[in-house]
Amino acid sequence: MRTTEGRLAARCRYLRVTLGSRPEVGLVNRCEHMVREGMECVGPFLDDHETDCGLWERKDGGPGEA
Numbered sequence: 001m002r003t004t005e006g007r008l009a010a011r012c013r014y015l016r017v018t019l020g021s022r023p024e025v026g027l028v029n030r031c032e033h034m035v036r037e038g039m040e041c042v043g044p045f046l047d048d049h050e051t052d053c054g055l056w057e058r059k060d061g062g063p064g065e066a
């Protein structure tokens with residue numbers, strides 16, 4: 001079964017969550033797409049808010065994916 005959920009930034013195959021350069025920064029949402037590599041993901045990271053990023057692609061194998 002494949003879900004019909006929307007284009008959530010948190011489910012993007014190019015998203016990598018890493019530690020920031022300083023302890024006070026905490027976690028940083030980095031994009032590994034070749035166009036934006038190393039930049040922060042445009043997000044948003046809110047429930048039920050889809051990203052309008054044109055580079056988004058679904059991450060395979062997540063919960064609910066077949």
Ligand code: SF4
Nearest residue numbers: 012031041042053055
């Ligand atoms: S910027 Fe776009 S392509 Fe990059 S991780 Fe975020 S949603 Fe995915």
